[in-house]
Amino acid sequence: MTLKLYSMPSSGNSYKVRLLLALMETPYQHIGLEYETEAIAQAHADAVFPLGKMPVLELEDGTRLPESNAILCYLADRSEWLPRDPVTRAQALGWMFWEQNQHEGVIAVRAALLKYASRAHLATPERLAELLDRGHELLALMNSHLEDRKWMAGDRISVADISLYAYTHTAGTYGGFDMSQFPAIDEWLGRIRGLPGYVELDDIPA
Amino acid sequence: MTLKLYSMPSSGNSYKVRLLLALMETPYQHIGLEYETEAIAQAHADAVFPLGKMPVLELEDGTRLPESNAILCYLADRSEWLPRDPVTRAQALGWMFWEQNQHEGVIAVRAALLKYASRAHLATPERLAELLDRGHELLALMNSHLEDRKWMAGDRISVADISLYAYTHTAGTYGGFDMSQFPAIDEWLGRIRGLPGYVELDDIPA
Numbered sequence: 001m002t003l004k005l006y007s008m009p010s011s012g013n014s015y016k017v018r019l020l021l022a023l024m025e026t027p028y029q030h031i032g033l034e035y036e037t038e039a040i041a042q043a044h045a046d047a048v049f050p051l052g053k054m055p056v057l058e059l060e061d062g063t064r065l066p067e068s069n070a071i072l073c074y075l076a077d078r079s080e081w082l083p084r085d086p087v088t089r090a091q092a093l094g095w096m097f098w099e100q101n102q103h104e105g106v107i108a109v110r111a112a113l114l115k116y117a118s119r120a121h122l123a124t125p126e127r128l129a130e131l132l133d134r135g136h137e138l139l140a141l142m143n144s145h146l147e148d149r150k151w152m153a154g155d156r157i158s159v160a161d162i163s164l165y166a167y168t169h170t171a172g173t174y175g176g177f178d179m180s181q182f183p184a185i186d187e188w189l190g191r192i193r194g195l196p197g198y199v200e201l202d203d204i205p206a
Numbered sequence: 207m208t209l210k211l212y213s214m215p216s217s218g219n220s221y222k223v224r225l226l227l228a229l230m231e232t233p234y235q236h237i238g239l240e241y242e243t244e245a246i247a248q249a250h251a252d253a254v255f256p257l258g259k260m261p262v263l264e265l266e267d268g269t270r271l272p273e274s275n276a277i278l279c280y281l282a283d284r285s286e287w288l289p290r291d292p293v294t295r296a297q298a299l300g301w302m303f304w305e306q307n308q309h310e311g312v313i314a315v316r317a318a319l320l321k322y323a324s325r326a327h328l329a330t331p332e333r334l335a336e337l338l339d340r341g342h343e344l345l346a347l348m349n350s351h352l353e354d355r356k357w358m359a360g361d362r363i364s365v366a367d368i369s370l371y372a373y374t375h376t377a378g379t380y381g382g383f384d385m386s387q388f389p390a391i392d393e394w395l396g397r398i399r400g401l402p403g404y405v406e407l408d409d410i411p412a
Contacts, residue, residue, distance in 0.1 A: 051304050051347065063293055067307075070300035077292050086283050087269055094276035098257050101273075101306040141257065 003028040004058035009204045012166035013068040014055040022199040030205035069096045072159040083154045092153035092160035106135045108167045111174035146184035209234040210264035215410045218372035219274040220261040228405040236411035275302045278365040289360045298359035298366035312341045314373040317380035352390035
């Protein structure tokens, strides 16, 4: 019996969980369901996902946990990946809530508008320009935070870095953001990419 | 020396923290800064808020913690308000990330579009109709979850309930959602309102 992960290969939220599992060397069974396929439509019809979205981590007793950042915290619990100091842990969680409330809704949304034909009608020039400006503000905040520290919270890598890495590392290539403005983010991305066990977004388990 | 809370009296995210502090009978100093005032503009200019938003909890050593749900977890740490069982804790966190990623961006956003004159230009009939439909879907998910349980995660009230209470309890009056469709939510709201120490959104500390 092992952990089972329902994940969308192209999705940053799903990638977060695959990345942490790889870095922690935790074995798991992977069930990949891609966006806009019959398989994912069937899974939604069967109500496989508690909150209607992937990733979902299925535990050995069949319990299904939704929400990427909550899954990261669950997997990291009692390890160095979840800061043990209460204040550092609160700071890590703060960045993760910010990631879901601010960062994802701008950085990931702009990338999705550019990528998926089904969303092209929403990709007006005004909306894309607004998302570009707002995304640069959010990335500037991260860059400034990383100018005098190596990791988002505390003095070692944590779930907050994994959470923010997912959509930040493709913000330039997929989202069209100008990452040359953010050298501290670039160095931080490089530190994560260099970790033993690191996997890319498109390294999909068999 | 006590905790200091920077909070916006009218904001649900700030109310979450005031509500938990009241229910836990934790003393604190309150600094209220209202939306669209000179005082809040000055605080932003002085970079008082780490991520540019309230609420912010200032600890005794001056550390400022942002993000309402991260603050709830910090305050609840080592108490019954943060579930001790890892799976239940992951479920509570899952609902809190969902609250920031889905619920707030629909339920609270529709209320804000209706309330603030500065956002009236965004309150087109199409946008309001879209938010109404999506909000009813999200509330239906909560209602269905609450049909056979008293609390969002586990068998006692937790930070997940406090987090979701804030914008759900005003979804009808401020957001224009039809709450008569959601009797299980109505009973859950009543259970929270009946707790010893409960404070209303507009019970602002001196």
